[in-house]
Amino acid sequence: MRKFVLLLCVVTLGGCQREERELRLDPPIADALDKIALMPNRIAGAPPQVYFALNKPYETNAYNLSEGKRLYTWFGCKACHGDGEGGIGPSFLDGWWLYGPEMVSIFASIRDGRPHGMPAFKDKMTTDQIWQLAGYVQTIGAYSAKTAAPSRNDEKQTRPAENRAPAAILFDQGPTPVHPDQGPTP
Amino acid sequence: MPRLVRITLLPACLLIGGCNNWQSALDTHGASAASLKQLIIFIVAVCSVVWTLVMIAMIHALWRRRGERRPQPIELAPARERRLSYVVTASVGATTIIIAMFTLASFFTTHALNAAGPDDLTIRVRGLQWWWSVEYVGPDPSRRFETANEIHIPVGRNVHLLLEGDDVIHSFWAPSLAGKQDLIPGRLNELTIRADHAGTYRGQCAEFCGLQHAHMAFLVIAEEPADFERWAEAQRASAIETSDEAITTGRDVFMRKACAGCHTIRGTKATGTPGPDLTHVGGRRTIAAGLFETTRGSLAAWVADPQTLKPGNNMPLVPLTPDELRAVSAYLASLK
Numbered sequence: 001m002r003k004f005v006l007l008l009c010v011v012t013l014g015g016c017q018r019e020e021r022e023l024r025l026d027p028p029i030a031d032a033l034d035k036i037a038l039m040p041n042r043i044a045g046a047p048p049q050v051y052f053a054l055n056k057p058y059e060t061n062a063y064n065l066s067e068g069k070r071l072y073t074w075f076g077c078k079a080c081h082g083d084g085e086g087g088i089g090p091s092f093l094d095g096w097w098l099y100g101p102e103m104v105s106i107f108a109s110i111r112d113g114r115p116h117g118m119p120a121f122k123d124k125m126t127t128d129q130i131w132q133l134a135g136y137v138q139t140i141g142a143y144s145a146k147t148a149a150p151s152r153n154d155e156k157q158t159r160p161a162e163n164r165a166p167a168a169i170l171f172d173q174g175p176t177p178v179h180p181d182q183g184p185t186p
Numbered sequence: 187m188p189r190l191v192r193i194t195l196l197p198a199c200l201l202i203g204g205c206n207n208w209q210s211a212l213d214t215h216g217a218s219a220a221s222l223k224q225l226i227i228f229i230v231a232v233c234s235v236v237w238t239l240v241m242i243a244m245i246h247a248l249w250r251r252r253g254e255r256r257p258q259p260i261e262l263a264p265a266r267e268r269r270l271s272y273v274v275t276a277s278v279g280a281t282t283i284i285i286a287m288f289t290l291a292s293f294f295t296t297h298a299l300n301a302a303g304p305d306d307l308t309i310r311v312r313g314l315q316w317w318w319s320v321e322y323v324g325p326d327p328s329r330r331f332e333t334a335n336e337i338h339i340p341v342g343r344n345v346h347l348l349l350e351g352d353d354v355i356h357s358f359w360a361p362s363l364a365g366k367q368d369l370i371p372g373r374l375n376e377l378t379i380r381a382d383h384a385g386t387y388r389g390q391c392a393e394f395c396g397l398q399h400a401h402m403a404f405l406v407i408a409e410e411p412a413d414f415e416r417w418a419e420a421q422r423a424s425a426i427e428t429s430d431e432a433i434t435t436g437r438d439v440f441m442r443k444a445c446a447g448c449h450t451i452r453g454t455k456a457t458g459t460p461g462p463d464l465t466h467v468g469g470r471r472t473i474a475a476g477l478f479e480t481t482r483g484s485l486a487a488w489v490a491d492p493q494t495l496k497p498g499n500n501m502p503l504v505p506l507t508p509d510e511l512r513a514v515s516a517y518l519a520s521l522k
Contacts, residue, residue: 024493027505070500074460075447124447124458126502154371 019148021063025128029054034111034127036104042112045104058135059103065150065162068136071129075121077137083158084140089117092140093159101143106134136162209361209388215408216363216380218299225295229288236284299365300378306346309337313349313356313369313391316398316499317462317475322418323348331422332450334462336470338407340414341384349375354396360389360406368393381408388476397498403476424453425465425521436517439510444502451521461501469522474499486515 038045080089113120149163312319351369359366367377391402446456478484492501
């Protein structure tokens with residue numbers, strides 16, 4: 001009995017541990033995070049070393065994913081990509097990544113833009129905001145469930161939640177390109 | 187002065203000092219707040235009397251002298267029992283009447299609060315994390331304009347506030363003018379305020395809304411109607427044009443960097459909507475929802491490191507060189 005109570009106390013204390021929120025990114029780190037190494041065709045590549053030193057904060061931290069979700073609305077992503085189901089722009093929900101599912105590709109797409117209508121956001125957003133948004137976009141069409149999830153929607157859910165395990169049926173649709181030529185192919 | 191007197195006098199002075207301020211429900215300057223104050227005083231007075239009577243009865247019961255012999259619980263004295271039942275019945279009756287009176291008084295007071303006429307000035311106030319977006323709406327769309335964290339109203343006129351939320355629930359509270367009203371996402375709430383005297387009244391968010399709830403203040407500035415019209419005309423105008431080189435450099439930096447992605451400065455290329463409208467930011471009394479007085483220095487400090495000054499707010503740290511920062515702060519301060 002005593003052991004059980006002790007265990008309960010330890011578990012309860014463990015519950016006090018909260019996720020760290022990095023509210024202020026030091027400018028030198030932001031600067032370093034901007035220096036991604038892209039392949040010559042601008043698809044895939046490697047994030048900077050500091051990204052791993054920080055423990056991939058934009059994929060594993062729920063606060064960053066929530067901020068990304070807010071930015072998704074703030075910067076008008078919905079106008080073309082809908083709530084992830086696509087529209088004028090490609091869908092994120094079908095699991096088909098025109099430029100690959102890596103964070104660097106998504107980061108580069110947002111920062112520098114892509115052919116056929118994707119605008120560049122580098123002079124509208126800061127580097128950490130672009131990383132946050134990229135993390136959220138990756139979550140929408142992730143192949144595997146993440147350990148962190150953004151906050152829930154206040155409005156009606158129009159699609160599976162971001163922290164779902166990938167719904168196989170959603171990913172069976174195959175490519176639905178909005179334009180026959182989507183730039184260089186991987 | 188003996189220490190005890192000093193210890194009791196100091197908090198008393200502080201409490202009384204709190205009654206006369208630019209943000210106090212007891213220092214009223216509007217019709218709504220005045221009737222709410224009457225309600226507060228009425229309820230506090232009645233409750234004080236009731237509390238005093240209950241305390242007297244309780245102290246009497248504790249201290250009264252009991253008889254030598256303990257009474258037998260089985261033996262009932264009919265006269266005493268009857269007297270006690272009268273007392274209990276009277277107390278229950280008085281409680282019912284007093285509570286019913288409170289209910290009616292608060293119902294009629296709050297019912298009379300939002301009596302608005304058709305020609306009222308209408309202002310849409312949106313509560314956002316952690317600032318207030320203020321939009322003066324009217325029948326003529328070309329005369330609409332937007333500002334932030336500062337609401338100017340004409341004295342003696344009913345002002346109809348349309349309260350909306352966009353992220354979480356906030357609550358609009360300018361205690362000197364009116365009671366609280368929540369701003370709920372997906373819902374339109376309304377509140378009518380009227381200032382009877384010119385002055386500056388502070389208000390703040392009264393519903394916990396996240397990290398910077400404490401730094402979500404606003405000012406209501408009540409002016410004479412002529413002054414108000416002059417202010418409104420100035421606000422409708424686009425941002426001032428200037429040929430001063432230091433300021434135009436700042437404007438170029440503002441447009442080139444991420445600033446223009448979130449802020450609008452009417453008359454320029456900056457048309458972002460998530461952040462406050464900065465068309466006349468230099469003319470507002472405070473920045474960052476009441477965090478600092480507006481000076482060029484405070485603007486520069488805010489732009490340089492918003493996350494240290496107000497951690498968790500939605501303004502990112504946009505890296506600028508010292509020269510760029512100097513130019514941007516000069517530009518923002520010039521936007522009167």
